[in-house]
Amino acid sequence: MGFLKNWLSSKKRTKQLNEIAAQQNLTATLEENRSFLATIFKGCSDVVFHDFTIFGQISAVLIYIEGLVDKEKLDQNVLTPLLNKTGEPFSINTVSGVIPVSNIKELNYIEEIIDEISNGHPILLLDHQKKGISLGLTQLEHRAIEEPPAESVIRGPREGFTELLTINTSLLRRRIKSPQLKVKNIVVGRYTRTKIGVYYIEGIAEKSLIKEVMRRLDKIYMDGILGSGYIEELIEDQSNSLFPQILSTERPDVVVSYLLEGHVTILCDGNPVALVVPITLFSFLQSSEDYAQKFMIGSLIRWLRYISVAIVLLLPSTYVALLTYHQEMIPTSLLLTIAKSREQIPFPALFEALLMEITFEALREAGVRLPQQLGTAISIVGALVIGQAATAAGLVSSPMVMVVAITGVASFLLPHYPIGITLRILRFPIMFLAGMLGLLGIILGIIAIVIHLCSLRSFGVPYLTPIVPMVKQDLKDVLYRSPIWARNKRPHSTSKQNPIRQSPGQKPEAENEEELHSD
Secondary structure (H helix, E strand, O other): OHHHHHHHHHHHHHHHHHHHHHHOEOOOOHHHHHHHHHHHOOOOOOEEEEEEEEOOOEEEEEEEEOOOEOHHHHHHHHHHHHHHOOOOOOOHHHHHHHOOOOOEEEEOEHHHHHHHHHOOOOEEEEOOOOOEEEEOOEOOOOOOOOOOHHHOOOOOOOOOOOOOHHHHHHHHHHHOOOOOEEEEEEEEOOOOOEEEEEEEEOOOOOHHHHHHHHHHHHOOOOOOOOOHHHHHHHHOOOOOOOOOOOEEEOOHHHHHHHHOOOOEEEEEOOOOOEEEEOOOHHHHHOOHHHHOOOHHHHHHHHHHHHHHHHHHHHHHHHHHHHHHOOHHHOOHHHHHHHHHHOOOOOOOHHHHHHHHHHHHHHHHHHHHHOOHHHHHHHHHHHHHHHHHHHHHOOOOOHHHHHHHHHHHHHHOOOOOHHHHHHHHHHHHHHHHHHHHHOHHHHHHHHHHHHHHHHHOEEOOEEOOOOOOOOOHHHHHHOOOOOOHHHOOEOOOOOOOOOOEOOOOOOOOOOOOHHHHHHO
């Protein structure tokens, strides 16, 4: 009981301190401000309170978190000028002229002081002054900009987002050199105080969409946000659906392409994954490399992905249905071959398919979790060894191994991991339906999936747009990859107020072929 009482009193005290901090202004007495902040940061051994005197008369304190501040610049640009300054006492308004730091911000409230210290900015407080100064001398360790391993391309930029929000913002600013690119920052998480950036192009993105994104983000109230996955789950339209309703990417060029179409992007400090809204099903079947190749090649690759979706979702189920209920649909010679290979197999086709699919998925996940040098080798060698051993032991037939292998290869063609894992999961219930009802079960499964997809929305945009509902002008970037010179309008669902992307007549052609040949 004593522990519970102490815990409750500590919780109540923390709540009271937070409420006081949210309302309290800085006073003109340095000792009061210092004492209150010392109480707030009690038990934080990495928070430094450095007391010193300016001119031998003015008491001052410098507050910062060790490890988040560039101490060399702090000594050189702050302490040295202030300690060596001679002359008459000066007010806080003249400090900016003495300290050679460009990013200086005046603060009036205790809550602002706490936020700045927690974000790594050193704070300078002076006696007889009701304002504090935040100094932009944060130094955060971060990894270099490199190509995202999950979204590598043959032809295209090699840059990917990092964990620092400021660097990610600069990567977008480098590509969109216009003041119309707007950024709204909010802080989420009572303890983590995670900064979230919302990006859009003013004049292209719909105002209603921006307002809805901000509304959903403002509703988030929890202890902490540890990544963009938290945000995705908290703001998506239907969290009980297997299908992803928000596009995640680590590539700045992909984000820029969506921003230019009227989408809104969300970036979370401490996470390199950007979230793009709204989105449709067909966005997950497109790759940035489609637009780095000729439009005919891009269209063929895109159709290959559509075929791979059908293979991943239906091939094992179709094999089980035909083998169990519809043998008359299999060519006689092929049926005899399959029957011969299954002579020693003691299990029905459904159990055989489930056994191989689960084994293949386990090997795939093992390859992802293991170190990169070992993962690929083990997943490939493991699949070959286990498949050969299972066939030799009479547990599975050779045709089933081939069906599972083709399905696995097809799943690697999908450019976005979330849609790939969704299809891989859905093929299991469809296999059960095929094992119980044959082709009728597969048809019922497809109907259920289509009905579900028709009910999905991503920030108000139907998930199957532009097919359901039909938007003819947007079909040219779904059924095939339209040429760059033919993409005169933006998607109708995201940029109704500013639909014109480029002027017509962009198709390249020689102005005077006769003069060209004569030269």
